[in-house]
Amino acid sequence: MRPIGDLAQFMLSKQMQSRLRTSADIAGQETTTGLTNDIAQHLGGASIAVSLLDRKMELLGQHKHGIAEARVFASASQTVLAEIQDQSSQLINSLALASQMQSASELKVLSEKAAQAMIDIVNALNSKIGGKYLFAGSDTQSKPLPDGISLVAMLRSEVSGATTVGDVRNAINTWFETSGGAFETLAYAGSDTGFLQMPIGNGESAKFGLRADGESVRGLIQALGIAAFATDSSIALGTTDQKKLLTDGYNALRQIDLSLTEERAGLGLIEASIENAKIAAEMEISRIERDRLSLIGIDQFEAASKFESAQQQLDVFYRIAARQGRTSLAEYLR
Structure with missing residues (x-):
């Protein structure tokens, strides 16, 4: 067993080693980051200002998340509108x-193109x-309209059997236009x-004021x-009337x-307003990061000196410990 005196010396040695390692680690971290490791001690216990800045930073982080979400939503809406137009x-x-065409087949191609555009x-x-x-x-959780093919089918049932352009x-x-009518009650959801x-x-x-x-x-x-129903098979119209409907759709x-x-x-x-909000938040x-740095920032050269000093003390400690270890072994063998 290790004598009591040796055990006490061993424990003191371990404590000193731990303190030196901790000092080196803290000094190394402060040298790297330029920030104090102990805010309360650095500010003499008056750390409420840093807490307030941290809270503001947290709120701004939430704002940035909301701004990013709004940017994506606005950009997607703009892209869809561009494709539609x-x-x-x-x-x-x-x-x-349309007014220059004479053959029924040409008019049918135009009408079918309008029907496909409507679906898309x-x-x-x-x-x-x-x-x-x-x-x-x-x-935002409700699909605003039925799919394009279904809406065309709904409208076809309304115009089926019509015999005149009127x-x-x-x-x-x-x-489409009646208040509380088919479009509002059957189509839009x-x-x-x-x-x-x-x-x-x-x-x-950011208020998005366009609905389907x-x-x-x-x-x-x-x-x-x-335009889509000008030549539809459910409506019996001559080419003159078909051209009238296609022209009406065009106008x-x-x-x-x-x-x-x-x-x-x-x-x-x-x-633009979302972008301005993003710039303002950034x-x-x-500004808050600069204010926070002014409070908890440290002299990195001074921290580097502390790190170097702690490292040197550790080196000395290890050399002394190694020599003591070799001496104890020799005495034990003797």
């Missing part, structure tokens, strides 16, 4: 030729990002009262429907195109 513009260019655009309006539907207002126009206009608002900090929110039941979007689908789409441009411009303003975070 691009497809609508292409169809406008095609329908502009309705499906685009059902887009979602991050689990939220883009055009359902505040009810009948087709009236049926489609009634389906999103929020009909509220718009999605996403907080972006400092009491501000909005005037411009609803008018777009309605215009597409008029309506041209008017709606301006509304879509205005909607995209409005969304662009929202994107500037505030930088």
Whole structure:
């Protein structure tokens, strides 16, 4: 067994070794980070200012998360609107030729192109990002419209059997425009009262005011429907009447195109406000980080000196311990 005196010396040696290692580790960390390891001691116990800054930083982190989410939502909405307007513009260019066409087959190709555009655009309006539907207002968990093929089928049942251009126009206009009518009760399933608002900090929110039941979007689908059913097999119309409906759809789409441009411009303003909020949050975070550094920052050269001193003391300690160990072994063997 180790004598009591030797055991006491051993324990003291272990404690000294631990203190030196701890001092070296702390000094090394402070040298690397430039921050004090003991905030309370560094500030003489007055650490409430640092706590307040940390709380502000935490809140700004939450704001940044909300801003990032709003940016993604706005960008996705803008992308979908751009695709919708691009497809609508292409169809406008095609329908502009309707009045010059003479053959039923050419008119049918145009009408079918309008029907396909209607299906694609309705499906685009059902887009979602991050689990939220883009055009359902505040009810982001509800798919705003049925899929494109289903909506075309719903509208077909309304116009089926029509025999005149007026009948087709009236049926489609009634389906879309009547307050509390088929479109609002059978087709649109999103929020009909509220718009999605996403907080972006400092009491501000980004308000997304475009829904799939909005005037411009609803008018777009309605215009597409008029052109799409010009040559539909459920409606018996001659080529003259078919050209009238295609021209009606063309004129309506041209008017709606301006509304879509205005909607995209409005969304662009929202994107700008979100970007401004992002910049403001980043500037505030930088300011807080500077303030925090001024409180808990240390002289890294001084910390490096402490680290070097602790390392040297450890080296001396290990050399002495090694010599004592060799002496004790020799005496034991003797």
